[in-house]
Amino acid sequence: MDTEQKDFEQEALVREAEEAALRAEDSRALYEVKLQYLGKTGKVTALMKRMKDLAQELRPAFGKQVNALREKLEGLFDGLEARVREREMAKKLASESVDVTMPGRRRERGALHPVTIVKNRLIDIFAGMGFEIFEGPEIETDYYNFTALNTPADHPARDMQDTFYVSDNLLLRTQTSAGQIRLMERKKPPIKMLSPGRVFRSDDDATHSPMFHQMEGLVVDRGITLCDLQGMLDEFVKAMFSETSKTRLRPSYFPFTEPSVEVDVSCHVCGGKGCPLCKGTGWIEVLGAGVVNRRVLQNCGVDPDVYSGFAFGMGIERIAMLKYGINNIKLLTENDVRFLAQFKD
Numbered sequence: 001m002d003t004e005q006k007d008f009e010q011e012a013l014v015r016e017a018e019e020a021a022l023r024a025e026d027s028r029a030l031y032e033v034k035l036q037y038l039g040k041t042g043k044v045t046a047l048m049k050r051m052k053d054l055a056q057e058l059r060p061a062f063g064k065q066v067n068a069l070r071e072k073l074e075g076l077f078d079g080l081e082a083r084v085r086e087r088e089m090a091k092k093l094a095s096e097s098v099d100v101t102m103p104g105r106r107r108e109r110g111a112l113h114p115v116t117i118v119k120n121r122l123i124d125i126f127a128g129m130g131f132e133i134f135e136g137p138e139i140e141t142d143y144y145n146f147t148a149l150n151t152p153a154d155h156p157a158r159d160m161q162d163t164f165y166v167s168d169n170l171l172l173r174t175q176t177s178a179g180q181i182r183l184m185e186r187k188k189p190p191i192k193m194l195s196p197g198r199v200f201r202s203d204d205d206a207t208h209s210p211m212f213h214q215m216e217g218l219v220v221d222r223g224i225t226l227c228d229l230q231g232m233l234d235e236f237v238k239a240m241f242s243e244t245s246k247t248r249l250r251p252s253y254f255p256f257t258e259p260s261v262e263v264d265v266s267c268h269v270c271g272g273k274g275c276p277l278c279k280g281t282g283w284i285e286v287l288g289a290g291v292v293n294r295r296v297l298q299n300c301g302v303d304p305d306v307y308s309g310f311a312f313g314m315g316i317e318r319i320a321m322l323k324y325g326i327n328n329i330k331l332l333t334e335n336d337v338r339f340l341a342q343f344k345d
């Protein structure tokens with residue numbers, strides 16, 4: 001092997017290594033190339049092993065030369081490695097970059113149903129006056145829904161409500177008033193009960209639905225009068241509708257109250273002047289109420305000569321419709337999200 005040929009061979013090796021290294025697309029590939037030349041079984045190492053075939057006096061020069069070659073290649077790879085790593089880092093940063101000016105992904109939030117909102121509000125208002133919640137069953141016996149409420153089988157008032165019967169004796173309750181009896185059988189006065197729940201009547205138009213919700217109230221104690229009822233209702237409408245709301249009682253009839261009243265609230269939209277909501281009258285009917293009929297107290301073992309009470313019952317859908325200006329009760333059962341989303345607070 002003469003020196004010139006060796007030089008030539010080594011230059012070719014450097015060029016070859018350089019070309020292969022430049023083709024490497026990432027640091028992993030570049031490392032593979034580096035191993036091919038500088039690794040334990042690499043080409044430079046193989047070259048070094050050829051030293052033993054040389055004459056003794058040629059060895060030092062040869063060794064020096066191969067070492068120089070090794071250093072050259074190491075320098076080459078170091079430089080290229082740095083470049084590849086830089087390129088990779090730039091690529092990674094570009095792919096992971098976050099545009100902080102982009103709007104965030106909005107997560108849709110649910111909302112309470114307007115009937116639930118009004119029910120919760122009613123509970124809030126009356127709980128603040130000391131009422132406790134009692135919930136009766138939705139399937140009732142004829143006795144609790146009618147007979148005990150002074151509405152015996154042949155009573156014409158049964159026609160006031162079109163009842164869904166489950167059997168001769170069982171029915172879907174038509175009114176939460178059934179809860180009055182269940183509670184009074186269980187608890188001695190003083191009583192301050194609030195009873196929310198679903199009720200059912202075969203009735204169906206823009207303001208009536210076969211299933212709707214009622215909120216019943218019952219107060220029984222010594223010396224309770226109609227005045228207590230109106231005073232409490234005045235507080236209730238102020239809290240529910242507006243600070244300036246007032247109530248008006250009109251005579252009515254319910255078998256389980258005597259006297260019975262329909263309660264109107266002054267229109268919260270026009271303040272009583274007359275508008276489409278109150279049909280020009282300035283008043284809106286909101287609930288039925290009255291002084292608990294003596295017979296009802298007797299039916300529950302409460303002495304009507306000692307105790308008296310008042311009761312009221314309102315439709316929760318009706319209150320929601322008045323409060324939010326909803327003109328069709330069906331909107332409350334269709335559950336169209338475009339409608340429901342409007343009640344987010």
Ligand code: PHE
Pocket residue numbers: 174175176177216254257288289290311312313314
């Ligand atoms: N239960 C009656 C109804 O559903 C409302 C009411 C309740 C009336 C309590 C008076 C007393 O129409």
